[in-house]
Amino acid sequence: MIISAIPSTRPRVLIVAFACHPDMNMETRIGWNRAVASARDYDTTVVHSGEFSSDELSRKAASVGIPASNLKFIAVKSWMSWVPIPMDAVYWMGYRAWHTKALGIASAIHDESRFDLVHLVSYCGYREPGQWWKLGIPFIWGPVGGTQNFPTNFLREIAIGSSVREGLRNYMNNWQLYRSRRIRSAAQNAHTVFAASSEARRDMLRGTGVHCTQLLETAVSPLRPSPSRELDTTRPFRILWSGRLREWKALPLLLEALTRLPSDLKFELRVMGVGASENRWRKIAERLKIAEQVQWIGWPSYSEGLKQYRWADAFAFTSLRDTSGTGLLESLAAGTPIIGVDHQGAHDIMTPHCSIPVSVDSPRLAVEGFKNAIFRLSRDPALWRRLSEGAVIRTRQFSWERLSDEIDAAYQQALKPQSSSDEFWPEKQRETVSITQPSLASLFTPALRQSLK
Structure with a gap:
């Protein structure tokens, strides 16, 4: 049958x-x-x-x-x-x-x-x-x-x-x-x-x-148990930057900020990613005389990449245009505080309980913001611990199960x-909205015209 x-x-x-x-x-x-x-x-x-x-x-x-x-x-x-x-x-x-x-x-x-x-x-x-x-x-x-x-x-x-x-x-x-x-x-x-x-x-x-x-x-998935961490102040402050090495990711903002830190604040920066801007950014690090403190580690496997977030004392997010940023979530899951630009998708993810926001009102303010945040976080273990614990709590809002x-x-x-x-x-x-097409001339802002000179 x-x-x-x-x-x-x-x-x-x-x-x-x-x-x-x-x-x-x-x-x-x-x-x-x-x-x-x-x-x-x-x-x-x-x-x-x-x-x-x-x-x-x-x-x-x-x-x-x-x-x-x-x-x-x-x-x-x-x-x-x-x-x-x-x-x-x-x-x-x-x-x-x-x-x-x-x-x-x-x-x-x-x-x-x-x-x-x-x-x-x-x-x-x-x-x-x-x-x-x-x-x-x-x-x-x-x-x-x-x-x-x-x-x-x-x-x-x-x-x-x-x-x-x-x-x-x-x-x-x-x-x-x-x-x-x-x-x-x-x-x-x-x-x-x-x-x-x-x-x-x-x-x-x-x-x-x-x-x-x-x-x-x-x-992020699965939500990995993150045991409580403490900031080790006996070694250099560890900073992780992750993403495609493309101009809109704006790593040089962080590089410039690092040169303005007090000489007694030792740091290590790991850059995780690959892309067309790597050579230019390496030259910037050399010109700023911080090349010895910067490690360019490429793209490791996903599982190996996750380990970098646990290595770090802070995750620096400099991207000037991004829908969100996976690195932000992986940092939260690892209990690593974020220092990041406060706009676009990052603004929705970061809170005062897990991050220190950086203004994007101007390049000068952004550089100063990164410098001040790194200095503050590296010198205040109690603040670091609060943000680390807040990061793990914040992660619960971003599980694949919840999504x-x-x-x-x-x-x-x-x-x-x-x-x-x-x-x-x-x-x-649906909603009827009044639509006004921006003119082509609006593309050429004073900033762009100046950059073309």
């Missing part, structure tokens, strides 16, 4: 995660963790870039207890992976083409075996949402970020080419947010749009007229029976 398999009664979820892998970087972990969390309650299919094979991803899912019947991976190859040009130069054309190809494949599957919901997870950036809402099922988008601009009063602090690039990016941000029909259509046809920061939430409302739910795009609970609630709301297809997209998310 042949016994047929009993069809699953669980809802079918399609996850769009161009980047998906548990170990490689923040974007791949965002896609991976959402896929695994979804598969616990829904029959989940993930379309991904194919950078890592579907077989490899299935094996990794099985290793954390997710059977293949609950989580399927479909690789959609993109020509972005083999064009020998830096990604920035082909990003929009290639990534849009990938969305079009992936949507075609997913639509064919949908025609055969209907999905109940589609969620665009990765990439986090808002610029290319595809047209997944055209599947005619509830569409979840985000958390999205990337709306933040580079502060124009810092344009003279970075290399000339990067200064021009950031100025152009600022203008394109404004143009796309206010003028892109593709972005507006995706936002207004979504059941839920998650914004990764308070700034992204505000920008999306102004640009698309859609109220977003604020939810950080990344998290997944928020997204699952949106899934459940979207999957409720509706009287008509129009109810996929609640009117309360």
Whole structure:
């Protein structure tokens, strides 16, 4: 007697995660963790870039207890992976083409075996949402970020080419947010749009007229027990900086601050990351005569990288434009106080109980802020202990479990029976706003014009 398999009664979820892998970087972990969390309650299919094979991803899912019947991976190859040009130069054309190809494949599957919901997870950036809402099922988008601009009063602090690039990016941000029909259509046809920061939430409302739910795009998992730590004042003060070595990350602000510390305050700085600005920044460290105190350790494995946060007495966050920053969360989980610029996504993560904020009102104030914070933290073990303990407590707000609970609630709301297809997209998310397109001339701020002289 042949016994047929009993069809699953669980809802079918399609996850769009161009980047998906548990170990490689923040974007791949965002896609991976959402896929695994979804598969616990829904029959989940993930379309991904194919950078890592579907077989490899299935094996990794099985290793954390997710059977293949609950989580399927479909690789959609993109020509972005083999064009020998830096990604920035082909990003929009290639990534849009990938969305079009992936949507075609997913639509064919949908025609055969209907999905109940589609969620665009990765990439986090808002610029290319595809047209997944055209599947005619509830569409979840985000958390999205990337709306933040580079502060124009810092344009003279970075290399000339990067200064021009950031100025152009600022203008394109404004143009796309206010003028892109593709972005507006995706936002207004979504059941839920998650914004990764308070700034992204505000920008999306102004640009698309859609109220977003604020939810950080990344998290830490698992929450590692962090035994109480004490500041060892018998050795040099240890500072960790982590991120891509690109101009907008603004490491030289920290390097300059270190030169202004009292001569009796000994320090060590570890720079964790790789990127095009490394050579320029190494030369700056040499010019400032602090090269011997700076270690450039590249990108270690994820597990080895986590150890660096426990090594540090402080995590320095200098990025002048970032949706959030995984390093901030890893620092909190390690019980390492943060000294960081107080804007954009970092502003939402840092509190007075776990960090010392640094003003971005001007480059001078930023440098002074880092100097004063390092001096204060290195000389006050009681303050250091309070911030360390506060960091561990703060981490509880940013677990993958908590993030997944928020997204699952949106899934459940979207999957409720509706009287008509129009109810996929609640009117309360929409708002008519007055849109004023910034002029091209506004790109050329006094700071940028001066940097070009």
